[in-house]
Amino acid sequence: MDFDSPVLREFLGAGRASAAGVAVTEKLALRNSAFFRAVKLVSTSIGMLPTFLHRRLPDGKTEKAKDHPLYRILHKRPNSFQTAFEFKSHMQLCALLDGNAYARIVWGMKGGRRAVIALIPFKRGSIKPDVSDFGELTFKYQPSNGGPQTLSASDVFHFRHPISLDGLKGVSLLDMAVETLGLASAAERALAKMLAKGVMAGGAIQYPTVLGDEAYGRLRDSMNEDHSGADNAGEWFILEEGGVANPFTTAKDAQSDEMRKRQVEEVARFTDVPRPLLMMDETAWGTGIEQLGLLFITYCLLGWFVAWEQAIERSCFTVAEQDADELYVKFNEGALLRGSLKDQAEFYSKALGNNGAWMVPNEVRGSFELDPREDGNDLPKPAATTVAKPPKEPADA
Structure with a gap:
């Protein structure tokens, strides 16, 4: 096993050292609510989006290559124990945490052609790429039982983070964000210890002299009856005999809260x-969920879409298919941009508009899982326009 393996790091409890004195492991990172939501959002978004294999036709049109074995692998079931959603979500999470995700490519004959018939994820930390001095790519694999193996590039699907320091392996998000995650964990621990062991009184009432029993009793009853409980939050004391209320709240409370918010912003940046x-x-960005979805796709997911599409085309197409350049892989990001029914109605009315339509009725029906119509495969024809004639002048009497 590689000494940089995340599995070995987790087993030894070593993690990644941070300046805050916290060893950042993947479990610790995923306990951070902002980090967990971020990687979950990216991973499940990639997993849920339909991934189709398309074919370019000689007449310039395209079609879904449903007759190709790879279509089912990408769209339905990549192996015997995972759905397409589970496989893509898992691989995406590995690429985020480790920088790299690997799957064994199982080749076979289907329909008289050699094609991928399964994609089986490797255990994390069991495989790594290696390039010889002559530029030949192989993979060093250490199975659970037995000695190390060398696998050819055609047997491994390698999906990596778009950012790479050596052009071979992607950067790990845990490595890059170690200080942010370490500081966030240290702040959480400090707050937890304060809540567990710290003095939680809101303040002290100071008197210049010792209170008598009667005055002390009135003060205690007033605190219990008039100032305890959520309904009395923020109420002020009416003090007597020179009493002064000294609250314990200091700027440190605001600083702690500000630090936690800052770490959420740092996670968003990473x-x-x-x-x-x-x-x-x-903070409000945009005017609705559609704008947020567009922002998320444009600045976060688009790079991952290209990484996925090109990794699949590089590893899962035969040499002949790559040379022919007829097949290509495409994510349907439109699934994340579906707005309200009103927004969809406005969009499709323009797409089917009389002037410059770019969609046919059956394409619109298909997006709503409706059956196609026989007359729904042609673009709407532009509406005929007529020139208004001036009214006739009345005849002279």
Whole structure:
């Protein structure tokens, strides 16, 4: 097993050292609510989006290559124990945490052609890429039982973070955000210890002289009856005999809260997830969920879409298919941009408009899982326009 393996790090409890004195492991990172939501949002968004294999036709049109074995692998079931959603979500999470995700490519004959018939994820930390001096790519694999193996590039699907320091392996989000996650964990621990062991009194009442029993009793009864409980929050004391109320709350409380908010912002920067999607409610971006979805896709997911599409085309197409350049993989990001029924109605009315329509009725019906119509495969024809004729002048009497 590689000494940089996340599995070995987790087993030894070593983690990644941070300046805050906290060893950042993947479990500790995922306990951070902002980080967990960010990686969950990216991973499940990638997992839920339909991934289709398309074919370019000689007449310039395209079609879904449903007759190709890879279509089912990408869209339905990549292996015997995972759905397409589970496989893509898992691989995406590995790429976020470790920088790399690997799956064994199982080749076979289907329909008289050699094609991928299964994609089986490798255990994390069991495999790593290696390039020889002659540029040949292989993978060093350490199975659970037995000695190390060398696998050819055609047998491994390698999906990595778009950012790479050596052009071979992607950067790990845990490595890059270690200080942010370490500081966030240290702040959480400090707050937890204060709540567990600290003095939680809101303040003290100071008197210049010792109170008598009667005055002390009135003060105690007033505190219990008039100032305890949620309904009396923020109420002020009416003090007698020179009493002064000294609250314990200091600027440190505000600083602690500000630090925790700052760490959420740092997580947003590292993951490219917009702040509102991390529940930073005090900041509003856009006017609705459609704008947020567009922002999320444009600045976070688009890079991952390209990484997925090109990794699949590189590893899961035969050499002949790559040379022919007829097949290509495409994510349907439109699934994340579905707004309200009113927004969809306005969009599709323009798409089917009489002037410059770009969708046919059956495409619109298909987006709502409706059956196609025989007359729904042609673009609407532009509406005929007529020139208004001036009214006739009345004849002279």
